Amino acid sequence: METFFIIMLVLMIIGAIIAVETKNMLSAVIAAGVVGFGVSVLFLFLKAPDIAITQVIVEVLSLIILIRVTTKADNEAIERKIDSFANIAGLVFVGIFVGFCIWAFVDMTPFGTPLMRVSQHYLSAGLEETGAANTVAAVILDYRAYDTLGEAVVIFTSILGAFVILRSRGKKKIYEEDYVKVGIPE
Amino acid sequence: MKQKDIEQIIHDDHTGMSLIVKTVARMMIAVIILFAFYIILYGHLTPGGGFAGGVILAIAYTLMMLAFSRKMALHKFSDFWASFWDNIGMLAFIILGFLGLNSGYFLYNFIWHGKPFHLVSAGIIPLANIAIGVKVGACLYAIFIGLSIYGRLIIKEEE
Amino acid sequence: MVVYILDMVILVIGIYCLIAKRHLIKKIIGMVLMEYSVNLFLILIGYRHNGIAPILMPDENRVHFAQYGVDPLPQALVLTSIVIGLGTLALMAAYAMRLYEKYRTFDMSEIRRLKG
Numbered sequence: 001m002e003t004f005f006i007i008m009l010v011l012m013i014i015g016a017i018i019a020v021e022t023k024n025m026l027s028a029v030i031a032a033g034v035v036g037f038g039v040s041v042l043f044l045f046l047k048a049p050d051i052a053i054t055q056v057i058v059e060v061l062s063l064i065i066l067i068r069v070t071t072k073a074d075n076e077a078i079e080r081k082i083d084s085f086a087n088i089a090g091l092v093f094v095g096i097f098v099g100f101c102i103w104a105f106v107d108m109t110p111f112g113t114p115l116m117r118v119s120q121h122y123l124s125a126g127l128e129e130t131g132a133a134n135t136v137a138a139v140i141l142d143y144r145a146y147d148t149l150g151e152a153v154v155i156f157t158s159i160l161g162a163f164v165i166l167r168s169r170g171k172k173k174i175y176e177e178d179y180v181k182v183g184i185p186e
Numbered sequence: 187m188k189q190k191d192i193e194q195i196i197h198d199d200h201t202g203m204s205l206i207v208k209t210v211a212r213m214m215i216a217v218i219i220l221f222a223f224y225i226i227l228y229g230h231l232t233p234g235g236g237f238a239g240g241v242i243l244a245i246a247y248t249l250m251m252l253a254f255s256r257k258m259a260l261h262k263f264s265d266f267w268a269s270f271w272d273n274i275g276m277l278a279f280i281i282l283g284f285l286g287l288n289s290g291y292f293l294y295n296f297i298w299h300g301k302p303f304h305l306v307s308a309g310i311i312p313l314a315n316i317a318i319g320v321k322v323g324a325c326l327y328a329i330f331i332g333l334s335i336y337g338r339l340i341i342k343e344e345e
Numbered sequence: 346m347v348v349y350i351l352d353m354v355i356l357v358i359g360i361y362c363l364i365a366k367r368h369l370i371k372k373i374i375g376m377v378l379m380e381y382s383v384n385l386f387l388i389l390i391g392y393r394h395n396g397i398a399p400i401l402m403p404d405e406n407r408v409h410f411a412q413y414g415v416d417p418l419p420q421a422l423v424l425t426s427i428v429i430g431l432g433t434l435a436l437m438a439a440y441a442m443r444l445y446e447k448y449r450t451f452d453m454s455e456i457r458r459l460k461g
Binding site: 001002005006009010012013016017019020025028029032035036039042043046047048049050051054055058061062065066068069070071078079081083086087089090091093094097098101102105106108110111112113114116118119120122123124126127133134135136138139140144147148151154155158159161162165166 | 346347348349350351352353354355357358359360361362364365366367368370371373374375377378381384385388389390391392393394396397398399400401402403407410411414415416417418420421422423424425427428429430431432433434435436438439440441442443445450451452454
Binding site for chain 2: 065
């Protein structure tokens with residue numbers, strides 16, 4: 001099983017490198033989609049079907065958003081200018097980060113043997129305490145419902161921010177001047 | 187919008203995408219919404235739940251917006267109703283939490299748990315799933331309304 | 346161990362993209378890559394050898410389920426984090442569109458230069 005994970009991860013790394021280095025913006029967005037769908041397949045094989053479903057759909061929606069932002073501006077001209085200081089700084093930082101990762105992962109428990117002090121209780125007593133067959137739903141909406149409340153507040157705030165930023169000129173002016181030009185529906 | 191205008195949008199080649207996409211979308215949207223409600227309602231028994239079902243609900247209306255036109259999608263589910271259902275979902279979740287204060291603490295699972303592996307079981311979890319699903323679906327659909335209406339100005343000026 | 350390091354490589358590619366690239370949409374793509382990598386890392390930590398999904402079936406042995414079920418806690422946290430990621434992506438996209446409307450370019454250095 002671990003070999004399969006490694007093959008999928010190498011495929012996703014190739015997709016990520018293409019997404020970062022390609023000049024055409026549409027290709028970059030679609031190559032980032034390779035990573036997203038690869039993550040979704042990995043979730044399915046890591047025995048997390050809830051997250052696999054959510055990841056597939058969220059990936060489709062985020063591709064739509066990113067393609068919506070991509071306009072026909074002179075993308076390739078921007079990409080052709082190379083900022084050598086930022087490149088060198090980025091590579092140095094990347095090297096330091098990978099070194100620290102390897103140093104930290106030596107002390108972790110090996111892959112496939114998690115530390116389950118809290119979760120063991122959820123698995124063995126979840127059905128009696130909550131009555132839900134899906135343990136993930138029991139954790140989200142019963143044991144840790146505050147998390148879900150916080151998540152709802154965060155997504156509410158982000159939508160509010162997006163609306164405030166996008167509606168740049170105030171409601172009334174859009175309705176008066178741009179109604180004829182753009183054709184905003186009532 | 188009258189019935190005649192809707193039929194004109196469906197059969198017109200200039201608004202929205204091509205005829206093949208429109209035909210397939212017309213058949214699929216109802217099925218996608220049905221699937222979303224299945225995922226939300228059975229969230230405590232099978233994989234899924236409020237988050238996944240809500241996003242599927244949003245994607246059904248986004249498909250309508252992309253395939254037909256923005257006018258059609260706003261006719262079926264306008265921005266006022268999107269914000270209304272968003273607030274209703276949030277309020278329902280918070281009120282469920284406060285009802286738990288009656289017999290314990292905030293967000294306490296106060297309803298009788300019922301028989302396991304049945305649709306009516308697990309106390310407040312199915313109700314909270316419905317609230318979260320409605321909230322997430324309306325919220326993500328509102329994003330697309332925003333990106334579509336206000337983002338339109340940018341592209342138009344460039345041309 | 347190898348799986349963890351390969352996962353971190355994706356995070357590192359995202360960080361490099363965020364630091365070195367000038368294009369605004371490339372920076373957004375870098376953020377998205379980092380988010381995928383961290384979500385995957387949390388799920389990888391909770392995996393058990395020969396594990397089963399943390400969803401009970403009516404005819405399942407409870408002792409076997411408690412012994413081999415994978416960790417449900419990171420799955421619950423990641424489930425909320427994925428949907429939050431979509432919200433923040435929409436916020437970043439809104440910022441990018443707004444900046445393009447004001448400066449007529451996606452180049453970060455140009456945006457810095459044309460202040461005011």
